[in-house]
Amino acid sequence: MNQAIETVRAARSSNKITDQEIREYLFPDFFELHGDGAYGDDPAIVGGIATFHGQPVTAIMTSRGKNLEERMKKHFGQPSPSGYRKALRLAKQSAHFGRPVLLFVDTAGAYPGKKAERYGQGQAIARNLLELGQLPTPIITVIYGEGGSGGALALACGDEVFMLKYSMYSVLSPEGFASILWKDAGRSAEAAELLGLTPDKLLEDGVVEGVIPFAQDKQVQCREIDQVLSQEIKKLQALSSEELLARRHERFRKF
Amino acid sequence: MQLFEKNNTLSGRHVKTDQSTWDQVPDDFLLRCPKCQRVIFRDQLDEYMTCPSCDYGSRISAKKRLEWLVDDYEEWDVGISPADPLHFPGYEQTIAKGEKHSGLKESVWTGIADFGGQKAALGIMDPTFIMGSLGQATGEKITRMFERAIAGKLPVVLFTASGGARMQEGIFSLMQMAKVSNAVAQLKKAGLAYIVVLTDPTTGGVTASFASEGDYTFAEPRAMAAFAGRRVIEQTIHEKLAKDAQDAETVMRHGFIDAIVSRQEEKATISWFLKNGGRYESGN
Numbered sequence: 175m176n177q178a179i180e181t182v183r184a185a186r187s188s189n190k191i192t193d194q195e196i197r198e199y200l201f202p203d204f205f206e207l208h209g210d211g212a213y214g215d216d217p218a219i220v221g222g223i224a225t226f227h228g229q230p231v232t233a234i235m236t237s238r239g240k241n242l243e244e245r246m247k248k249h250f251g252q253p254s255p256s257g258y259r260k261a262l263r264l265a266k267q268s269a270h271f272g273r274p275v276l277l278f279v280d281t282a283g284a285y286p287g288k289k290a291e292r293y294g295q296g297q298a299i300a301r302n303l304l305e306l307g308q309l310p311t312p313i314i315t316v317i318y319g320e321g322g323s324g325g326a327l328a329l330a331c332g333d334e335v336f337m338l339k340y341s342m343y344s345v346l347s348p349e350g351f352a353s354i355l356w357k358d359a360g361r362s363a364e365a366a367e368l369l370g371l372t373p374d375k376l377l378e379d380g381v382v383e384g385v386i387p388f389a390q391d392k393q394v395q396c397r398e399i400d401q402v403l404s405q406e407i408k409k410l411q412a413l414s415s416e417e418l419l420a421r422r423h424e425r426f427r428k429f
Numbered sequence: 430m431q432l433f434e435k436n437n438t439l440s441g442r443h444v445k446t447d448q449s450t451w452d453q454v455p456d457d458f459l460l461r462c463p464k465c466q467r468v469i470f471r472d473q474l475d476e477y478m479t480c481p482s483c484d485y486g487s488r489i490s491a492k493k494r495l496e497w498l499v500d501d502y503e504e505w506d507v508g509i510s511p512a513d514p515l516h517f518p519g520y521e522q523t524i525a526k527g528e529k530h531s532g533l534k535e536s537v538w539t540g541i542a543d544f545g546g547q548k549a550a551l552g553i554m555d556p557t558f559i560m561g562s563l564g565q566a567t568g569e570k571i572t573r574m575f576e577r578a579i580a581g582k583l584p585v586v587l588f589t590a591s592g593g594a595r596m597q598e599g600i601f602s603l604m605q606m607a608k609v610s611n612a613v614a615q616l617k618k619a620g621l622a623y624i625v626v627l628t629d630p631t632t633g634g635v636t637a638s639f640a641s642e643g644d645y646t647f648a649e650p651r652a653m654a655a656f657a658g659r660r661v662i663e664q665t666i667h668e669k670l671a672k673d674a675q676d677a678e679t680v681m682r683h684g685f686i687d688a689i690v691s692r693q694e695e696k697a698t699i700s701w702f703l704k705n706g707g708r709y710e711s712g713n
Contacts, residue, residue: 284637284656284657286656286657286661286662286665286666287657287662287666287668288662288666288668288670288674290656290657291655291656291657291662291674291675292683293683294641294683294684294685295637295656295657296633296636296637296640296641296655296656297636297641297685299637299638299656300610300636300637300638300639300640300641300642301641301642303606303607303610303637303638303642304610304613304614304642305614307607307610307611307614308614323594323603323634324594324603324606324633324634324637324638327603327606327607328637331607331610343600344599344600344603345594345596345598345599345600345602345603346594346596351596354596355596355597368515368517368599369515369599369600370515370599370600371599371600376600379600379601381600381604422611423611423615426604426607426608426611427572427608427611429565429568429601429604429605429608
């Protein structure tokens, strides 16, 4: 058994930290803001305002739901176009008022349903890449489970991306990768290894800025996240918006 | 068990009597349009390679497209070719095949072109090179094209055709979506126009990034334009899609495409938009 597929299993495990726990421990005064301001309110994305070390921030997270009914509504944490538009709306509002944006991602990818296509899934992701990337406020993403393809990238195109020790980030699920390239979904362990989707490998490749240590206790885990975020926000807020945007541009230009 | 004896059918006997007539028929004498299913004679196709009955533009290489699209051109970044960041088994052969089919070293052609007197930076993605997939070098060529356009104050025209991210390059392929999107944002900041023409098929990560970021978005008749492919939707979500659900005409009805433009009209349309669609400066 290789390490990569172990990481994939842990990233998908039901014991891992949830978006509710992140809100509860990191943002106790979180106030949720609903809707994309145009068409609907995707429950797979939860966003709102909270105070973090005394300063207001906008927190946006993908959400899987805690029971079957909720999970069905949230498409098991796979956002619809409306969800990406809500994230962009809240991020723009955040930049307008000079608040940092904190994004938390755990999604297998953008929802590939008929209705999502109808309402412009591709266009919604593209708009996030185009506009989120230009907002002059610190934008930090934490991947706390699965980081699946364009659906994750649309929420990870800011200044910095951190990953929990047991999380993954890849262009495609190892199963999908194996079935497309080898017509054999059973070779997923081999695919996981080849894809280089583990936090350590991604850190080495410069895709992410850091790996947050694992803690069994959810409250302790949130303290670990807290430590990284507060330190990074301070660092990024010291930069002028020109410096911030130039740095962000360079972050992706190097690939 | 067989209901009829095979060799005793009319056509079977006919073939047997005059086998030599088949030798006189060229191999690709008849073609079937993959969209409207009409059978067409090879000779009916002109240089545009469009179906005479439904106007669908078949998948052609970037170099074929250049023959009728522009008056003059100069190619950029000819030598950029794919790296193999994952050391993916068999990738080299896949690349070699793509090179052979397209005559390019990557899945996109870039350069500067003249559309009826209007100059623009031009990119053409090539469906004959690993299905126009978005590799690291593809993203690099497109990004450099945008950077040169900004430096030379040129508008950008991009023909998209892609199966999406290139799986063989993993996360490095994904990063191209953000890299190119940043370059598009810089072009917009510089006040220059960006024209996208969606050609068959434009899907996945390309739809979810620079194909959907144009100031003007055109599409060729009946080109497939989608994020998730039909097979993904039908097999993972188990929803049935209408036959034309991912045709450009449907996507235009849903509000994401400005106009359908046939190949015969492309050059004139692009030329008109390059002249009139950008920032207006009197005396120009």
